[in-house]
Amino acid sequence: MTETSTADHQDLIAGLTFPTKRDEAWRYAPHDVLGQLSFGPSVGSAHQLPAALDANIPALTGPRIVLLNGVIDLERSDLAALPAGLRLSSFDDAGRDRPELLATHFENDADLSTDTYGALNVAFGRNGAVVHVASGHAIDVPIQVVDISLPDEIGRASCSGVVVHLEKGASATVVETRIGDGELGGSNTRTTITLGDQASLDHIVLQDVASTQVHLGRIRATQGAESVLRSHLFNLGGRYGRVDYDVCLAGEGALVDLTGLYLGMGNQVLDQQITVVHAAPNCTSRQSFRGILDDQSTGVFNGGIDVRPGADGTDAEQSNDNLLLSDRAEVNTQPRLEILADDVVCKHGATVGQLDSNALYYLRTRGIAEAEARRLLLQGFADQAVDTVANEILRSWITERMQRYGD
Amino acid sequence: MLHVENLTASIGGTPILNGLDLDIGSGEVHAMMGPNGSGKSTFAHALAGRDGYEIDGTAMLDDVDLLDMEPEARAAAGLFVGFQYPVEIPGVNNMYFLRTALNSVRRARGETEIGASDFLAVAQEAMDLVEMKRDFLYRAVNAGFSGGEKKRNEILQMAVMEPRLAVLDETDSGLDIDALRIVASGINALRGPERSMIVITHHQRLLDYIKPDFVHVLVDGRIVESGDHTLALHLEDHGYADFVNHDLDDAPERPLSGAAR
Numbered sequence A: 001m002t003e004t005s006t007a008d009h010q011d012l013i014a015g016l017t018f019p020t021k022r023d024e025a026w027r028y029a030p031h032d033v034l035g036q037l038s039f040g041p042s043v044g045s046a047h048q049l050p051a052a053l054d055a056n057i058p059a060l061t062g063p064r065i066v067l068l069n070g071v072i073d074l075e076r077s078d079l080a081a082l083p084a085g086l087r088l089s090s091f092d093d094a095g096r097d098r099p100e101l102l103a104t105h106f107e108n109d110a111d112l113s114t115d116t117y118g119a120l121n122v123a124f125g126r127n128g129a130v131v132h133v134a135s136g137h138a139i140d141v142p143i144q145v146v147d148i149s150l151p152d153e154i155g156r157a158s159c160s161g162v163v164v165h166l167e168k169g170a171s172a173t174v175v176e177t178r179i180g181d182g183e184l185g186g187s188n189t190r191t192t193i194t195l196g197d198q199a200s201l202d203h204i205v206l207q208d209v210a211s212t213q214v215h216l217g218r219i220r221a222t223q224g225a226e227s228v229l230r231s232h233l234f235n236l237g238g239r240y241g242r243v244d245y246d247v248c249l250a251g252e253g254a255l256v257d258l259t260g261l262y263l264g265m266g267n268q269v270l271d272q273q274i275t276v277v278h279a280a281p282n283c284t285s286r287q288s289f290r291g292i293l294d295d296q297s298t299g300v301f302n303g304g305i306d307v308r309p310g311a312d313g314t315d316a317e318q319s320n321d322n323l324l325l326s327d328r329a330e331v332n333t334q335p336r337l338e339i340l341a342d343d344v345v346c347k348h349g350a351t352v353g354q355l356d357s358n359a360l361y362y363l364r365t366r367g368i369a370e371a372e373a374r375r376l377l378l379q380g381f382a383d384q385a386v387d388t389v390a391n392e393i394l395r396s397w398i399t400e401r402m403q404r405y406g407d
Numbered sequence B: 001m002l003h004v005e006n007l008t009a010s011i012g013g014t015p016i017l018n019g020l021d022l023d024i025g026s027g028e029v030h031a032m033m034g035p036n037g038s039g040k041s042t043f044a045h046a047l048a049g050r051d052g053y054e055i056d057g058t059a060m061l062d063d064v065d066l067l068d069m070e071p072e073a074r075a076a077a078g079l080f081v082g083f084q085y086p087v088e089i090p091g092v093n094n095m096y097f098l099r100t101a102l103n104s105v106r107r108a109r110g111e112t113e114i115g116a117s118d119f120l121a122v123a124q125e126a127m128d129l130v131e132m133k134r135d136f137l138y139r140a141v142n143a144g145f146s147g148g149e150k151k152r153n154e155i156l157q158m159a160v161m162e163p164r165l166a167v168l169d170e171t172d173s174g175l176d177i178d179a180l181r182i183v184a185s186g187i188n189a190l191r192g193p194e195r196s197m198i199v200i201t202h203h204q205r206l207l208d209y210i211k212p213d214f215v216h217v218l219v220d221g222r223i224v225e226s227g228d229h230t231l232a233l234h235l236e237d238h239g240y241a242d243f244v245n246h247d248l249d250d251a252p253e254r255p256l257s258g259a260a261r
Helices: A003-013 A051-055 A091-098 A100-106 A110-114 A116-124 A355-367 A372-386 A393-406 B040-047 B071-076 B094-108 B115-128 B133-138 B146-162 B178-190 B203-211 B230-238
Strands: A062-070 A086-090 A128-133 A143-149 A160-166 A171-180 A185-194 A202-207 A215-221 A228-235 A240-249 A255-264 A269-280 A284-293 A297-308 A317-322 A330-339 A346-355 B003-009 B013-023 B028-033 B054-061 B079-082 B088-093 B163-167 B195-199 B213-219 B222-227
Touching: A003 A116, A003 B013, A062 B088, A086 A091, A091 A128, A091 A160, A091 A317, A100 A128, A100 A160, A100 A185, A110 A116, A110 B088, A116 A160, A116 A185, A116 A215, A128 A143, A143 A215, A160 A171, A160 A202, A171 A185, A171 A215, A185 A202, A185 A228, A185 B003, A185 B230, A202 A215, A202 A255, A202 A269, A202 A284, A202 A393, A215 A228, A215 B088, A228 A269, A240 A255, A240 A284, A255 A269, A255 A297, A255 A372, A269 A284, A284 A330, A284 A372, A284 B133, A297 A317, A297 A346, A317 A330, A317 A372, A330 A346, A346 B003, A355 A372, A355 B071, A355 B088, A372 A393, A372 B088, A372 B094, B003 B040, B003 B195, B013 B040, B013 B222, B040 B054, B040 B079, B040 B163, B040 B195, B071 B079, B071 B094, B079 B146, B088 B094, B094 B115, B094 B146, B115 B133, B133 B146, B146 B178, B203 B230, B213 B230, B222 B230
Parallel strands: A062 A143, A128 A160, A143 A171, A160 A185, A171 A202, A185 A215, A202 A228, A215 A240, A228 A255, A240 A269, A255 A284, A269 A297, A284 A317, A297 A330, A317 A346, B028 B195, B028 B213, B079 B163, B163 B195
Antiparallel strands: A086 A128, B003 B013, B003 B054, B213 B222
16 A cells, blocks of 8 residues: 555545435445444455355356455466456556556546445555456456455455456456455445447356345446446345446447346345436446345345436336345335436336245145245246356356255 | 045135035046036135135045145145146246156155156157147246146146146136147046046036046035036036026936937
């Protein structure tokens, strides 16, 4: 950490106030739990990885960067033999020869003055992974970024970043796995995605920190003309697991397709705050999120579609479907639509229901025992999100994780 | 094979079945007819074990009383109920569902489970029976199926499950003439000396294809008349009037065989 960045972060966090229940985007957050978090500069960690955590990293081979408590863990990373056109490096390395790649990520924009955890991330999350794909290159192996949070001596939450930049016509698959263990802390991550014209990114986020931890993730994407972003969020872990998407469709004909699944149990609060901005004409956006909530868990879907003046020919759809398995579970679903252009198609719909007792009965008349029938129905509900993931290893990771759900 | 005695069923205190008696021998096909609201579907679901009924009486399938068992145990005992309104299950693949069902009953019976590739052969044979294409297996169970496809899927499931007793609840309703022919020929192909069937229907039409050994008329939750297939022809011509709101003495002692159609 250089003197300059220390000075920067002092500026960033001076005068910050934490959100409260009165802030719409933080209305359902467990503020008592958030109040126990502390943040600070990343400290290196000599932690042995608990075996269960190691096993929770998807068994993908190929390029990989592992961050442990916000510090690059070279031993667990794999940066050898990168495919042509791919740059995968730490922030530090990128800062030396391609500092412009980091500019957007650390930009002290207006948002940071109202986004306290974002400002803390930018202040303290000076480490991270850069994925850069040169113009016209198609990377066909999935690129992994694994973020692991183990509490340090004072129980701090880790801060880290991911920068994904695909130049014009490039394509790649990036898998962000966010896991952790321990009674305290958690992770605060910030992902900055920039897609050049006609670039195409498949982006998978597996959020599965310990049920005692907090995960705060913010994903910001800016898309060029005719670019395609497909992001698949599996928001599974944490006492509070939250992922914010801010997507700006800046070039004509861009497409964003956000799919999400959240599975809550115990007293988990799983929160997705989404804003898709249509800033250019003829762009398409999809938001399809599904939740299963058991015990006294809470799901939050706050999905915004913001169609700017001039973004004519916008085609936007949003859906949020929920299953409540317990009468103490709850979901709060809210669409936010702001349409300031002409010739716009904007659809949204939300459902909240229980496991279909007719379907359960139907399966049981076919000899399928009740517990298995319930599992089949839940899997069927979830599969409509899971099946959007092309990679079979990732699909089985999610399916196996689901097997543990409710056990 | 099936011995039903004094079966009663009510929902929230409203009686629907009022002491139904029925005996079915091995390999027999019985048609059950009756006006709307006479309790035909309730009879099927009382046998299958749907929640929400207060049930009394006995329903012995071979040597076990179905009424004491969970729905899945009834299936393992050899009961199959074809639904009038098959349930759509989005996200659950038909093939996976069928194999899970078959292996669930095999496991419950202490038999070995069937592997994915062996199962494909079983499924293929069943699909041929109801003239279904292969992609049918990879679609979600009944989701977006046409009425005819749903009913064919019921017969497909019956073919895979190989039940001892199949109760088919209005399997012919909502079918056009081609689908009816396919469903009926599927049912006929599954007849056998070890398999009995109860075919619940409103219409004689189905019985032109599936000739029952016995026909029963259900009125007010009770069987008020039984006969051979000619009873169905009589009903086609005269409706249920002979059996509804009349003393049972008014009903023909025997069905009028050879009644003009």
